[in-house]
Amino acid sequence: MSPAVVLVGPPGAGKTTVGQLLATRWGVDFADTDDLVEARTGRVIADIFTSDGEPAFRELEREAVAQALASHAGVLALGGGAVLAEETRTALSGHPVVLLSVGLAAGVRRTGLSTARPLLAGVNPRATFAALLAERLPVYRAVAVHEIGTDERTAEEVADAVHAALTAAEAAAEDATTAGDTTSAGDTSAPAGHRG
Numbered sequence: 261m262s263p264a265v266v267l268v269g270p271p272g273a274g275k276t277t278v279g280q281l282l283a284t285r286w287g288v289d290f291a292d293t294d295d296l297v298e299a300r301t302g303r304v305i306a307d308i309f310t311s312d313g314e315p316a317f318r319e320l321e322r323e324a325v326a327q328a329l330a331s332h333a334g335v336l337a338l339g340g341g342a343v344l345a346e347e348t349r350t351a352l353s354g355h356p357v358v359l360l361s362v363g364l365a366a367g368v369r370r371t372g373l374s375t376a377r378p379l380l381a382g383v384n385p386r387a388t389f390a391a392l393l394a395e396r397l398p399v400y401r402a403v404a405v406h407e408i409g410t411d412e413r414t415a416e417e418v419a420d421a422v423h424a425a426l427t428a429a430e431a432a433a434e435d436a437t438t439a440g441d442t443t444s445a446g447d448t449s450a451p452a453g454h455r456g
């Protein structure tokens with residue numbers, strides 16, 4: 261069993277929001293590695309960061325991602341920094357990973373009112389966010405097979421774009437497989453990972 265889609269991207273890109281929309285639309289389960297870590301430890305992420313430090317959180321996150329990639333069949337959203345772990349980047353290979361990207365202004369706006377993101381809780385969240393984007397964008401892009409910009413789209417429109425990208429990719433793959441085969445055109449109405 262493996263996820264129908266894995267969403268990666270910076271904080272505020274909408275992984276949780278869009279992931280829930282897609283799961284509802286496709287009639288599958290939604291999982292978010294941030295929630296999995298909190299459920300397993302019975303603690304909130306900000307508390308794990310503050311009391312145990314970021315490396316302790318990253319270790320819990322690595323385990324949660326590995327388990328979810330192996331056993332979750334629905335939509336999976338990764339925590340914003342999960343791709344920093346090489347083990348996780350390797351494990352993502354072969355999965356339908358979609359990057360939800362967000363620019364500095366929208367990212368700061370969307371995360372600005374929340375105190376739940378310890379990495380952005382410092383004195384200058386804008387500078388922190390800019391550094392985070394510069395460091396991580398190449399990493400997100402290296403693991404993703406599609407990138408969807410979210411600045412100019414509502415969460416619903418982002419979900420539409422993710423669905424369209426996966427469906428088009430699957431249709432192209434089926435075309436390649438069935439080239440010359442006159443017996444099966446295949447159903448391309450929805451990505452295979454979540455067909456009912």
Ligand SMILES: Nc1ncnc2c1ncn2[C@@H]1O[C@H](COP(=O)(O)OP(=O)(O)OP(=O)(O)O)[C@@H](O)[C@H]1O
Nearest residue numbers: 270271272273274275276277340370410413414415
């Ligand atoms: N396309 C969008 N347009 C406008 N607001 C959005 C969009 N997507 C998400 N939001 C809003 O931005 C905020 C952050 O979204 P969300 O929590 O889904 O991001 P995330 O990628 O899961 O972040 P994190 O990595 O911190 O978990 C929420 O208030 C959400 O409603």
Ligand SMILES: O=C(O)C1=C[C@@H](O)[C@@H](O)[C@H](O)C1
Nearest residue numbers: 271294339340341377378379
């Ligand atoms: O971008 C990050 O490093 C983080 C994003 C969140 O999803 C949480 O996983 C945590 O706050 C760290």
Ligand SMILES: [Mg+2]
Nearest residue numbers: 275276292294
């Ligand atoms: Mg989230």
